[in-house]
Amino acid sequence: MIGPFIFFDHMGPLDVAAGAGQDLDVRPHPHIGLSTVTYLFSGEIMHRDSVGSVQTIRPQEVNWMTAGSGITHSERFEKARAVGNHLHGIQAWVALPREDEESDPSFSHHGGADLRHWEEGGVSCHLIAGAAYGLKAAARTHSPLFYAHLDMVPDAVAGIPTDQPERAVYVARGAIELDGETYGAGKMMILDGQAS
Structure with missing residues (x-):
């Protein structure tokens, strides 16, 4: 850990050709007790989750998902499959303090x-x-x-x-x-x- 940060995933840089298969997608999976923070330098990802969020993330935008007591989400490369895309970004996970680990799941998007x-x-x-x-x-x-x-x-x-x-x-x-x-x-x- 570095402060509350517990996981760090550098995505890409990766050129995805139009017509790429769905095997590139990150299929629905659960999280508990943490927040995921997705930030892109280039490309586009579609986020969907079990609290009803459907949000495209683009460069210089932030998707902040707090799992709390539990959430399921997927990350899909819909634009890349349709027209091709250059994907480059980072997803970090931030541990929740013990008193917030069972909080209600939530999602927020920030850009512009x-x-x-x-x-x-x-x-x-x-x-x-x-x-x-x-x-x-x-x-x-x-x-x-x-x-x-x-x-x-x-x-x-x-x-x-x-x-x-x-x-x-x-x-x-x-x-x-x-x-x-x-x-x-x-x-x-x-x-x-x-x-x-």
């Missing part, structure tokens, strides 16, 4: 003006969840956290908030330099409690 954003010095930030960089995300969380997508031009510099005791940086594409070391795509760095 609802997704907090800032740009400065070659850094573009979308705040996916929690509070950081003077912003508070719209998605309801059950514990203190921050989760942000930073897109940086070459040689741009970004700080990492220090108000959480456990933090990590993941490189989804490209490379970054951290404490004099270079890390490429697919690498996750666990940070100590010091300023970054």
Whole structure:
């Protein structure tokens, strides 16, 4: 675990050709005691769940599903099957505090003006969840956290908030330099409690 984050799935990048089979879909399956957070850099996924949510997720949008006492959901690549698609994104799971593990399941979707954003010095930030960089995300969380997508031009510099005791940086594409070391795509760095 890193803070309340317990699972991290980097999806793609993957080109899906039109006419692809349904075997690419993530068929209906259950979750309990956690929230799933889906965020895309590119592509499109159709979310359906047992509380009646039917929601397409596109780039720079957030699907936040709280399983609580139990929910079943599926993720389908309907657009990809119809016309082809380039899929790239991340799904993270966030553990619920013990007192919220049996809460009612729920789903929320956030995008557009609802997704907090800032740009400065070659850094573009979308705040996916929690509070950081003077912003508070719209998605309801059950514990203190921050989760942000930073897109940086070459040689741009970004700080990492220090108000959480456990933090990590993941490189989804490209490379970054951290404490004099270079890390490429697919690498996750666990940070100590010091300023970054």
